[in-house]
Structure formats: structure tokens, C-alpha cells
Amino acid sequence: MAVEPLLATRAQRAFILTITLQAIIVLTMVGITFRKVEVKVAFVGDYKTLPCYLALFALAEVFELLMAFDALRLRNIIQLLGILLFHMALIVFAAIQIHETKSALLNKVDCVTDFNPINCDGPGTLWRAVQPFLIVVPCIIAAAWFVMMFWIKELYSEFGWAIFHVVGANPKMKRMYQWYQIMLCLLKFDFFFFVGVTMQLLIIVLARNTAEFGVTVAAIPVVLVLLALCGVAVQREIKWIMTISLVMMLAASSYFLYKLVRIYEPASRSAYATTRASLTIFTIVAFILLFGTFAVGLRCFADFDRGLQASKVNHGGSSYTPVLTKLELFGGNNGTQQEEGSYYGGTQLQPRISIE
Incomplete structure (x- = not known):
């Protein structure tokens, strides 16, 4: 194909x-x-x-x-x-x-x-x-x-059918690769919702001369680096970076819970009056996504060193390349040999697709 x-x-x-x-x-x-x-x-x-x-x-x-x-x-x-x-x-x-x-x-x-x-x-x-x-x-x-x-x-x-060409027909490998894809997808959405929460806080809520404003600004590069390193760790199966990333995810989840309390506690609720609904939704979704990323990260961590790393590292959207068929390996005529009564019914054999 x-x-x-x-x-x-x-x-x-x-x-x-x-x-x-x-x-x-x-x-x-x-x-x-x-x-x-x-x-x-x-x-x-x-x-x-x-x-x-x-x-x-x-x-x-x-x-x-x-x-x-x-x-x-x-x-x-x-x-x-x-x-x-x-x-x-x-x-x-x-x-x-x-x-x-x-x-x-x-x-x-x-x-x-x-x-x-x-x-x-x-x-x-x-x-x-x-x-x-x-x-x-x-x-x-x-x-x-x-x-x-x-x-x-x-x-x-x-x-x-693309995953089949990445990891083959092994059901276990297919499931592991799907969890890996889910992990990468969650990390990307974590990025957006974290930026969305901090943008609303910095533009609408927090005063520039407060300590909370400084902490929020400082947290932006830390979390973005965390997400990037986590993506590298899960792809390259680097256990120590993955461990640090998972611990930091729990800390970031706690931060979102803290912000949710701040939105509704009497001492600070007036500062969130015009953005309470959207900021609440962004904060809750960010928390759920980050906690879900932590859980999926644990699942991916359990799959480290089980033979999937090569498929993770070498898979790319434009890296589909044809490989030799069995007939070519054993001296066939470039995959065009035909056999009477074969499974292909005498039709021309096409090169198989692989992701290298």
C-alpha cells in the first residue's frame, strides 16, 4: 500500500x-x-x-x-x-x-x-x-x-493501518505504542491549558507588584521545560528524567488545585469576578489533563525496556520507506515475480511498507 x-x-x-x-x-x-x-x-x-x-x-x-x-x-x-x-x-x-x-x-x-x-x-x-x-x-x-x-x-x-507498520501485528506492542501516542498527545494539550491559565492570571488578575505575579512568571519556563523533557524521556526511555518529570507533574497538579481555591475563597474571589467561569474551566481541565498525563506516564514507564524504543525513535511522519520483500531477499525479480495458484492469485507483488 x-x-x-x-x-x-x-x-x-x-x-x-x-x-x-x-x-x-x-x-x-x-x-x-x-x-x-x-x-x-x-x-x-x-x-x-x-x-x-x-x-x-x-x-x-x-x-x-x-x-x-x-x-x-x-x-x-x-x-x-x-x-x-x-x-x-x-x-x-x-x-x-x-x-x-x-x-x-x-x-x-x-x-x-x-x-x-x-x-x-x-x-x-x-x-x-x-x-x-x-x-x-x-x-x-x-x-x-x-x-x-x-x-x-x-x-x-x-x-x-499506520501503527501496524510501526510495531507489527503483536497486540502487546500495539497497545504499548498507543499508550505512548496518548502520552505525547496529552503533553501537547498540557502545554496549551497551562499557558491559557497563566495568561488569564497575568493579564486580568494578578498585580505586577505582587509575589504571586513573580511566582507565576517564573513557573512558565519551568513547566514548559518539564513538558519538553518528559516528551524526550518517554520517547528515549530515559528513566531518571521520566521519574523527575512525574514528580514535578504532581507538584504542578497541586498548584492548579491551589489556584482553584484562590478563585473562590472570600479573601480573593473579587479579583476573579470577570473571568471566574473561564478560569475555573481552564484550571479544572489543566488539572485533569496533568493528572491524567501522570497516570499515563506511569503506564508508559512500565513499558520501558520492552522493545518499543526503536519504533518510538525512528517513527516520523515522512519516514515511510519501502523494504525488500521476501521474494527480493531470495533473488526474486524486484518483487514482480508471479506464482500460479499463490495467495495473490498471480497478481504482481507490491513492496511492503515499513517505518525505519
Whole structure:
């Protein structure tokens, strides 16, 4: 079976095109919202929700597009399914942002006695001007999600046999390799949700002159290095790095639990008023993903030194190369010899595919 190059099939091109088009439309809607608010108010206090909203969506759309290319390059069905779940989370986040933007704009002024078009609701107000663009965003993302499901079904048929060519037909090896793929996929999503949580904290919540702001900034490179080293450790089966990474994951999980408490405890809950819903969701998902990564990491650790390392290291999206068939090894005519009554019914034998 021939292996198609990246973006050589209709399903691959359509999948990437779907994500790209919805990203352009969504970022345009968010950008228009940002601009309409920018000309009316300064982005201080509660209004900082809007630039954070734009930054998160820009990060999410770029991240999803890169993940899609990566999944197609690696022919990774598990990562494609992860992208579907991530896209569903984007729908929820976009819907929540309608409420949070409204809370930021309609900031408890007395509109009966002191009506103004910036902080009140009604015809001609700022909220009514941006509301349609905010509503369009989750609708577009949801429509793209259904289209993506169709093309992922096509890609499943196209890529579903790839693991066989990496590890062979051994069920144990296949299961180990699938856990390895899940681990790498989780590490990539850990990156996004950690950056999403810290971005909201730094832009909206934390004051620059506080110790918590400094700790949060310092944690960013530490966690990113941790995730990168964990990916190297699980691929190269380096036990001491994997051990350190797993311990650090537990510490990072504890940090997310601490932040969740801070969002709702009476002494600090007012600082999270305009971003409580989205930050809560991001924090909970980040905690679940990180704890899940720890659990899957333990499973992958148990598979170290069991014969899978060569397949992990040598597997790449463009490294499919044909190898000699048995007929070629024993002097056949370049795999084209035909045999009467053979299993192939006298048809031409094709080179087998391997991943070296």
C-alpha cells in the first residue's frame, strides 16, 4: 500500500482547510469586538477581559492548526480525536465569553438614573454593538466541529493501518505504542491549558507588584521545560528524567488545585469576578489533563525496556520507506515475480511498507 505524502489526499486538505477557514472567521469576529470596545474604553480593570479573550483565541486557533498539521504528519488518529475534544472545549469557552464580556461591560452602574451607552444595555449601546459578533463565534466553531468529524472519519480509514507498520501485528506492542501516542498527545494539550491559565492570571488578575505575579512568571519556563523533557524521556526511555518529570507533574497538579481555591475563597474571589467561569474551566481541565498525563506516564514507564524504543525513535511522519520483500531477499525479480495458484492469485507483488 502506498503512503500518501502530507496533504496529498482530499481528506487531509479538507481537514486543514476547515480549521484554517474557521480560524480566520473566528479571529475576525473577535478582532472586530476588540476594536469596537477599544475605541470606547481603556483596557483597565474589568475591561482587561477583552484583550485576554482575543489573546486566548489567537493562541487556541494557532495551536489547533499546528496540532492538525502534526497529527497529519505523524498519521496519528489519537491526536485527531484529541483535536475534536479540544474543538468542543473551544465551543464552550466561546459561549462562556459572551457572559463574561457582558459582565465586564455592564459593570453595575445605575442605568435608570444615569444611562450611558458604554456601561448600560439597550439599543445603541456598546454591548448591543458587540453582542452579534460574540454570538457568531461559537456558532462558527460548532459548524466547523461537525465538518471536522466527517473528515476525521475519512482520515481514520486512511491512517488506521499506520501503527501496524510501526510495531507489527503483536497486540502487546500495539497497545504499548498507543499508550505512548496518548502520552505525547496529552503533553501537547498540557502545554496549551497551562499557558491559557497563566495568561488569564497575568493579564486580568494578578498585580505586577505582587509575589504571586513573580511566582507565576517564573513557573512558565519551568513547566514548559518539564513538558519538553518528559516528551524526550518517554520517547528515549530515559528513566531518571521520566521519574523527575512525574514528580514535578504532581507538584504542578497541586498548584492548579491551589489556584482553584484562590478563585473562590472570600479573601480573593473579587479579583476573579470577570473571568471566574473561564478560569475555573481552564484550571479544572489543566488539572485533569496533568493528572491524567501522570497516570499515563506511569503506564508508559512500565513499558520501558520492552522493545518499543526503536519504533518510538525512528517513527516520523515522512519516514515511510519501502523494504525488500521476501521474494527480493531470495533473488526474486524486484518483487514482480508471479506464482500460479499463490495467495495473490498471480497478481504482481507490491513492496511492503515499513517505518525505519
